Amino acid sequence: MTERKLTTRAEDFSEWYNQVVLRAELADYAPVRGCMIVRPYGWALWEAIMAALDKRFKATGHVNAAFPLLIPRSFIEKEKSHVAGFSPELAVVTHGGGEELEEPLVIRPTSETIIGHSYAKWIESYRDLPLLINQWNSVVRWELRTRLFVRTLEFFWQEGHTAHATAEEAQAETLQMVEVYADFARNEAAVPVIPGRKSEAEKFAGAEVTYALEAMMGDGKALQFSTSHNLGQKFAKAFEIKYLDKQGALQHCWTTSWGLSTRVVGAIIMVHGDDQGLILPPRLAPYQLVIVPIFKTDEEKTQVFENARQLSRRLVDAGIRVKMDEREGLSPGFKFNDWEMRGVPLRLELGPKDVAKASVVLARRDQPGKEGKAFVPQQGIDVAVAQLLGEIQESLYGRALRFRQARTVEPRDYQEFSKAVERGFAFCWWCGRSECEEKIKEETKATMRCIPLDPTLDRTVAPAAGSGECVYCGQPAREKAIFARAY
Amino acid sequence: MTERKLTTRAEDFSEWYNQVVLRAELADYAPVRGCMIVRPYGWALWEAIMAALDKRFKATGHVNAAFPLLIPRSFIEKEKSHVAGFSPELAVVTHGGGEELEEPLVIRPTSETIIGHSYAKWIESYRDLPLLINQWNSVVRWELRTRLFVRTLEFFWQEGHTAHATAEEAQAETLQMVEVYADFARNEAAVPVIPGRKSEAEKFAGAEVTYALEAMMGDGKALQFSTSHNLGQKFAKAFEIKYLDKQGALQHCWTTSWGLSTRVVGAIIMVHGDDQGLILPPRLAPYQLVIVPIFKTDEEKTQVFENARQLSRRLVDAGIRVKMDEREGLSPGFKFNDWEMRGVPLRLELGPKDVAKASVVLARRDQPGKEGKAFVPQQGIDVAVAQLLGEIQESLYGRALRFRQARTVEPRDYQEFSKAVERGFAFCWWCGRSECEEKIKEETKATMRCIPLDPTLDRTVAPAAGSGECVYCGQPAREKAIFARAY
Numbered sequence: 015m016t017e018r019k020l021t022t023r024a025e026d027f028s029e030w031y032n033q034v035v036l037r038a039e040l041a042d043y044a045p046v047r048g049c050m051i052v053r054p055y056g057w058a059l060w061e062a063i064m065a066a067l068d069k070r071f072k073a074t075g076h077v078n079a080a081f082p083l084l085i086p087r088s089f090i091e092k093e094k095s096h097v098a099g100f101s102p103e104l105a106v107v108t109h110g111g112g113e114e115l116e117e118p119l120v121i122r123p124t125s126e127t128i129i130g131h132s133y134a135k136w137i138e139s140y141r142d143l144p145l146l147i148n149q150w151n152s153v154v155r156w157e158l159r160t161r162l163f164v165r166t167l168e169f170f171w172q173e174g175h176t177a178h179a180t181a182e183e184a185q186a187e188t189l190q191m192v193e194v195y196a197d198f199a200r201n202e203a204a205v206p207v208i209p210g211r212k213s214e215a216e217k218f219a220g221a222e223v224t225y226a227l228e229a230m231m232g233d234g235k236a237l238q239f240s241t242s243h244n245l246g247q248k249f250a251k252a253f254e255i256k257y258l259d260k261q262g263a264l265q266h267c268w269t270t271s272w273g274l275s276t277r278v279v280g281a282i283i284m285v286h287g288d289d290q291g292l293i294l295p296p297r298l299a300p301y302q303l304v305i306v307p308i309f310k311t312d313e314e315k316t317q318v319f320e321n322a323r324q325l326s327r328r329l330v331d332a333g334i335r336v337k338m339d340e341r342e343g344l345s346p347g348f349k350f351n352d353w354e355m356r357g358v359p360l361r362l363e364l365g366p367k368d369v370a371k372a373s374v375v376l377a378r379r380d381q382p383g384k385e386g387k388a389f390v391p392q393q394g395i396d397v398a399v400a401q402l403l404g405e406i407q408e409s410l411y412g413r414a415l416r417f418r419q420a421r422t423v424e425p426r427d428y429q430e431f432s433k434a435v436e437r438g439f440a441f442c443w444w445c446g447r448s449e450c451e452e453k454i455k456e457e458t459k460a461t462m463r464c465i466p467l468d469p470t471l472d473r474t475v476a477p478a479a480g481s482g483e484c485v486y487c488g489q490p491a492r493e494k495a496i497f498a499r500a501y
Numbered sequence: 502m503t504e505r506k507l508t509t510r511a512e513d514f515s516e517w518y519n520q521v522v523l524r525a526e527l528a529d530y531a532p533v534r535g536c537m538i539v540r541p542y543g544w545a546l547w548e549a550i551m552a553a554l555d556k557r558f559k560a561t562g563h564v565n566a567a568f569p570l571l572i573p574r575s576f577i578e579k580e581k582s583h584v585a586g587f588s589p590e591l592a593v594v595t596h597g598g599g600e601e602l603e604e605p606l607v608i609r610p611t612s613e614t615i616i617g618h619s620y621a622k623w624i625e626s627y628r629d630l631p632l633l634i635n636q637w638n639s640v641v642r643w644e645l646r647t648r649l650f651v652r653t654l655e656f657f658w659q660e661g662h663t664a665h666a667t668a669e670e671a672q673a674e675t676l677q678m679v680e681v682y683a684d685f686a687r688n689e690a691a692v693p694v695i696p697g698r699k700s701e702a703e704k705f706a707g708a709e710v711t712y713a714l715e716a717m718m719g720d721g722k723a724l725q726f727s728t729s730h731n732l733g734q735k736f737a738k739a740f741e742i743k744y745l746d747k748q749g750a751l752q753h754c755w756t757t758s759w760g761l762s763t764r765v766v767g768a769i770i771m772v773h774g775d776d777q778g779l780i781l782p783p784r785l786a787p788y789q790l791v792i793v794p795i796f797k798t799d800e801e802k803t804q805v806f807e808n809a810r811q812l813s814r815r816l817v818d819a820g821i822r823v824k825m826d827e828r829e830g831l832s833p834g835f836k837f838n839d840w841e842m843r844g845v846p847l848r849l850e851l852g853p854k855d856v857a858k859a860s861v862v863l864a865r866r867d868q869p870g871k872e873g874k875a876f877v878p879q880q881g882i883d884v885a886v887a888q889l890l891g892e893i894q895e896s897l898y899g900r901a902l903r904f905r906q907a908r909t910v911e912p913r914d915y916q917e918f919s920k921a922v923e924r925g926f927a928f929c930w931w932c933g934r935s936e937c938e939e940k941i942k943e944e945t946k947a948t949m950r951c952i953p954l955d956p957t958l959d960r961t962v963a964p965a966a967g968s969g970e971c972v973y974c975g976q977p978a979r980e981k982a983i984f985a986r987a988y
Contacts (some may be wrong), residue, residue, distance in 0.1 A: 042619065044569045045576070046606060051619055054564035054634060061565065077541035078548065082531045083570075083608070083639060083655050084592070089532070102599055105571070107608070109593040110654075111643030119533060121570070121594070121608070132529065132538055141828075147541060152570060152638075156598030167597075168570050341628075 020355070022289045027233040028161075034283055035162045038292045038356045048160035048167035052276070055356065056163075058300035060170065060276060064150060066202045066298065067172065067274065070194045076146040076174060081128050083151075084119040089127040093252040096126065099219020103155040105167075121154040126220060126245070126271055129175045130253030137267065139258040140179055144187070148174040163280035164237070164501050171275035177255060177267040181246070184268035188244040191272040192225045192467070195240040203278065204295035204410040205229050205285050206418055207239050208471055208496060210464025215448055218271075222246035228463040228496060230418040231284035234438040236463050236498035239281055240274035280501070285414050286380075292357030293379050295410055296403040301337035303329060303399060304358045308346045308365035321369045325362070325395060332396035334403070354379060359406050360399065380406050380413075419474045431485050431497070435460035439498045441475065443482035443491035450486040454497060463496040507842075509776045514720040515648075521770055522649045525779045525843045535647035535654035539763070542843065543650075545787035546766060547657065551637060553689045553785065554659065554761065557681045563633040563661060568615050570638075571606040576614040580739040583613065586706020590642040592654075608641040613707060613732070613758055616662045617740030624754065626745040627666055631674070635661040650767035651724070651988050658762035664742060664754040668733070671755035675731040678759040679712045679954070682727040690765065691782035691897040692716050692772050693905055694726050695958060695983060697951025702935055705758075709733035715950040715983060717905040718771035721925040723950050723985035726768055727761035767988070772901050773867075779844030780866050782897055783890040788824035790816060790886060791845045795833045795852035808856045812849065812882060819883035821890070841866060846893050847886065867893050867900075906961045918972050918984070922947035926985045928962065930978035932971035941973055941984060950983040 020037070021029045035041050040056030043049075052060060068078070084107060091097045100123045107119040122128065133145060152170045160166050174191065178184040192209045199207040207227035217224035221243035229239045249255065250266040259265050286293040296302050307322045309315040322338060329336045337358070339349050346363070353361060363375040374395065378386035390398050421438025425431035434440040435458050444450065444462065451462050469478050484491040507524070508516045522528050527543030530536075539547060555565070571594065578584045587610045594606040609615065620632060639657045647653050661678065665671040679696045686694040694714035704711035708730035716726045736742065737753040746752050773780040783789050794809045796802040809825060816823045824845065826836050833850070840848060850862040861882065865873035877885050908925025912918035921927040922945050931937065931949065938949050956965050971978040 042622070044571075045573055045615065045618055046569060046571045049569040049571060051569065052567040054566045057566045058564065060567075077545065079541045079544045080539040080547075080639075080657060082533060082536040082538065083641065084531075084533045084536060086532055104596075104598075105594050105606075106596040107592050108595045109605075110591070111645070112589055112591075118596075119592075128532065131532055135529070152567075154570065158598070170567060 020289060020291060023232060023287075030287075030289075031280075031284060032162065034287055034291050034355070040279065040283075040292075041162045043162070046167070048157060050162050050166045050168075052170070055300060056279065059279060059282075059294070059298060062298040062300065063202070063278060064172070067194075067198055068150075070198060071148050071172075071174065074190060074194060076148045076176075078149060079147050080149055080151065081122075081125050081132065083122055085122050085125075085128050087118045087120050089131065090120060092127060093220050093248055095248070096220035100124070100155075103157065105154045105156055123153055123155045124271075124273075125149070125153075125173055125175065126249050127253070130249045130255055130269070133175075133177050133267070133269075134253050134255045137177060137255060137257050140260055143177060143179045143257055143267065144183060145177045146174075146187075147176070148172055161280070161501070163283070164277050166276075169275050169277065171273050173271060173273045176270045177250070178269070179257065179259065179265070179267070181268050184246070184270050185244055188223070188225060188242050188270045188272070191242040191270070192227070195227055195242070195272075195274060199227055199229070199239055200411065202295065202297045203282055204297070204407055204414065205239065205281055206411065206415040206472065208464060208466050209468070210466040210496065212241075212464055213448070213451055213462040213495075215451055216462060218243045220245060220248055222248065225467075226464055228498075229281055229285060230414075230421065230439060230498075231281065231501065232287065232417070233284070234421050234498075236439065236496070236500040237277065237281050237284065238463075238500070239278060240272070242272035243270060245269045245271060277501075286410055287357070288382070290351075290382060291355035293410065294357040294359060296359045296407045299357070299359050300335065301358050302335045302403055303360040303362055304337045304339055304353045305362045305364060306339050306346055306349045306353070308363060314366045317369055318364055318366060322364050325364070325374065325392065328396055329399060332400060334396070334399055359403060376402060378402065378406060380409055415472065422471065422474055424475060425485060428485055432458050435498055439463070439496050440485070441466075441471065441494055441496055442485040444493060444495040444497075445484035445487055445489045445491045446493060447487070447489075450484055454486055459499050460497040461500050463498050463500060465493045465495050469494060507776060507778060510719060510774075517774075517776075518767075518771060519649065521774055521778050521842070527766065527770075527779075528649045530649070533654070535644055537649050537653045537655075539657070542787060543766065546769075546781070546785060547763060549785040549787065550689070550765060551659070554681075554685055555637075557685060558635050558659075558661065561677060561681060563635045563663075565636060566634050567636055567638065568609075568612050568619065570609055572609050572612075572615050574605045574607050576618065577607060579614060580707050580735055582735070583707035587611070587642075590644065592641045592643055610640055610642045611758075611760075612636070612640075612660055613662065613736050614740070617736045617742055617756070620662075620664050620754070620756075621740050621742045624664060624742060624744050627747055630664060630666045630744055630754065631670060632664045633661075633674075634663070635659055648767070648988075650770070651764050653763075656762050656764065658760050661757070661759045663757045664737070665756070666744065666746065666752070666754070668755050671733070671757050672731055675710070675712060675729050675757045675759070678729040678757070679714070682714055682729070682759075682761060686714055686716070686726055687898065689782065689784045690769055691784075691894055691901065692726065692768055693898065693902040693959065695951060695953050696955070697953040697983065699951055700935070700938055700949040700982075702938055703949060705730045707732060707735055709735065712954075713951055715985075716768055716772060717908065717926060717985070718768065718988065719774065719904075720771070721908050721985075723926065723983070723987040724764065724768050724771065725950075725987070726765060727759070729759035730757060732756045732758060764988075773897055774844070775869070777838075777869060778842035780897065781844040781846060783846045783894045786844070786846050787822065788845050789822045789890055790847040790849055791824045791826055791840045792849045792851060793826050793833055793836045793840070795850060801853045804856055805851055805853060809851050812851070812861065812879065815883055816886060819887060821883070821886055846890060863889060865889065865893060867896055902959065909958065909961055911962060912972060915972055919945050922985055926950070926983050927972070928953075928958065928981055928983050929972040930969035931980060931982040931984075932974055932976045932978045933980060934974070934976075937971055937973040946986050947984040948987050950985050950987060952980045952982050956981060
């Protein structure tokens with residue numbers, strides 16, 4: 015609500031981001047270091063994200079459940095790569111009800127272990143498979159460097175956990191969820207993503223293989239949008255998740271897990287936002303259109319409000335999420351800025367002249383200034399608004415994709431590579447060895463983001479030849495990887 | 502899925518309850534003592550409860566947000582009655598990221614303190630009021646005696662927290678939420694409730710006054726369905742929640758909080774269930790109708806399944822939540838028992854003869870045996886089912902109300918009182934002194950549940966005279982209270 019000017023993205027992207035989160039009232043810092051309070055406007059955005067995903071999860075046969083927050087410390091230790099990955103990040107409960115606990119408990123950093131324990135109890139035969147459960151909750155990981163939404167000690171997410179009879183089914187599920195997330199990213203969040211496979215160093219602690227979606231933020235850095243893990247039989251063996259097959263033989267299950275968190279809110283801010291603040295994709299925006307009444311006299315006010323309320327009802331009936339700004343004592347200009355900061359996709363301005371002409375002004379958030387403004391007749395306003403929202407949604411996606419394409423380079427050598435990762439993605443041959451990956455990270459701060467499943471990157475580049483030379487060591491390489499600095 | 506017979510309610514109500522929760526697959530025990538896993542069927546019920554409440558909260562102007570799980574221990578200590586109430590129940594995090602924390606953190610037992618801290622930051626002037634926020638989450642209280650859903654270390658709930666400019670507005674909000682909960686209880690959960698005021702001993706730690714809804718379970722004991730607290734200025738003063746009024750003077754706010762938890766699932770089980778298992782109110786049932794196809798030959802199977810799928814589509818189109826039981830290798834009788842255990846309100850049986858006659862059998866879960874069965878023509882089946890579901894909903898409420906009425910006694914003396922609380926509620930004059938309340942509890946295990954807001958208890962009893970004699974001490978009493986043994 016302050017009139018102070020926003021730091022521009024060019025000046026300081028990181029500072030711009032923090033200011034947008036706070037001023038758009040998406041979130042606030044909590045008293046505990048690294049934790050966040052998601053404020054009502056931010057939570058409404060997360061609710062829209064949850065609804066869009068939950069629908070997709072249920073349509074693919076998943077059901078929701080809730081597993082406990084507290085996990086015996088010993089559970090984490092049952093799968094050896096899991097404990098190595100998560101031990102340094104645990105929050106430990108040592109006292110309960112005024113007494114020291116016999117065994118310390120940890121606040122779940124993720125729920126593979128406790129769910130594995132339950133699946134072992136619940137699954138008896140092939141009839142019980144596949145078991146397809148998701149849960150919406152929060153988890154705690156003791157992160158040192160935090161940033162609102164992008165990396166917090168406690169974060170909100172969903173975690174899907176499935177058990178299958180065969181390796182093939184588990185792999186199909188893992189890839190299906192990559193597709194579900196990609197569909198959500200493109201069609202709801204308007205975020206272009208690159209689905210791909212993670213390196214050994216970057217994969218989930220306990221996974222056979224991790225797939226992730228990588229997105230480019232407005233400063234050219236990468237952000238991992240979501241992950242999907244094929245856990246093979248690692249957790250099934252650690253937790254004895256077994257089933258009787260049709261022949262009556264006892265077999266270990268094959269499991270997967272997959273998740274998407276509130277860091278996606280950070281991605282939406284950093285992909286679409288501009289120097290006026292947030293820009294929300296219409297499909298997820300808590301308010302898709304804000305009505306700002308403009309008047310001077312009481313008589314004008316009565317007239318404008320009456321017309322505004324009619325329009326609001328008509329738009330709401332058409333399924334559009336409308337906010338009518340009836341706040342007193344604030345100028346239209348102040349309100350314009352305020353809703354621009356909050357990223358509402360469309361603004362409807364209505365003054366006495368508009369009422370007289372039975373028209374309105376519609377201003378697009380994604381096109382500042384005159385080019386984004388249009389006089390639109392009130393008749394058929396619902397159709398016009400729905401159409402414009404669709405155009406904005408597409409336009410945001412297109413713009414983000416073009417931005418990513420412009421900043422994705424296929425470097426010919428390591429020097430070009432080093433320059434490329436200063437402002438975007440490098441897409442290049444990589445021998446697959448961790449040594450090269452580590453050296454690259456040390457020298458350029460860029461990490462291996464993924465081996466894209468689609469080697470044309472949404473037709474950004476030509477399909478690659480079958481092999482090439484590693485950008486770092488020059489050894490033969492059979493796969494092309496995305497490298498970038500990352501959040 | 503087991504065929505073992507359920508313990509009856511008369512034999513052992515508590516054992517019956519545990520068996521129903523486990524066999525209907527609503528919940529399971531977690532590896533950590535006193536915690537529970539809410540299984541998909543139980544969570545689907547909770548999702549229906551959340552949706553029904555969330556709609557009501559939003560219709561009364563509330564918005565959702567999310568405050569952190571971890572609270573500095575010092576926060577709990579800022580309000581003196583709050584710390585006294587919650588200290589013995591805290592789960593304490595002493596280590597994070599491998600190191601001992603400088604200040605221990607507690608897992609929220611409730612969020613008044615951290616929300617108070619935030620409201621103090623966010624509220625500046627009367628323009629920011631009222632602030633009406635709710636959150637859906639889980640909290641942890643180190644309970645010693647636990648029972649699935651009814652009392653668990655971690656439980657799921659919503660907690661509303663509001664701040665107002667005046668005492669009157671805070672009181673109006675407190676009472677409004679009592680009404681919202683009562684409307685939900687009666688019209689969605691089909692649970693008759695008695696809204697009333699708590700005693701000093703039973704009120705929330707930090708409240709000026711606590712209102713609660715009390716319901717009678719199938720064994721005559723009381724269960725607190727939800728609470729709504731007027732916190733006066735206690736938290737506003739402890740956390741410095743202040744606003745500038747219209748005259749420019751700095752004032753403390755008046756705050757409220759209100760909550761409803763997964764123990765309501767326990768209430769639904771204990772109010773409606775019978776010796777065959779769960780009975781769910783149609784408005785909240787994850788499945789309102791289950792279709793059980795009956796056939797012997799493959800030809801019959803094809804025919805019956807085709808017809809069953811047609812009916813399923815028609816019912817789904819009419820907005821009915823349908824489950825088609827296509828499981829192989831299980832007899833119709835087994836399926837009937839299984840869905841009775843899970844409390845699905847209506848069963849649709851369809852065999853070859855029904856297909857030939859273009860009719861179906863509809864069996865009501867709330868009326869076992871022949872009286873609950875009817876042959877219904879397939880034409881107009883959607884209307885017939887919708888009507889029956891409405892009847893079942895009403896019938897469940899009526900039955901529960903009559904049960905409560907039959908077991909609510911207005912005792913003439915303490916002897917009658919003692920008998921009354923062995924099987925239900927005693928509604929009697931009480932002097933209001935804690936001494937009598939304590940003695941009654943010691944001697945009869947009955948606690949003061951509430952001073953009903955409606956002294957006729959939904960027209961169960963005649964309006965009381967203005968005063969009487971305390972059932973325990975015989976001193977003059979001006980209020981009539983409900984006493985009962987409670988969960």
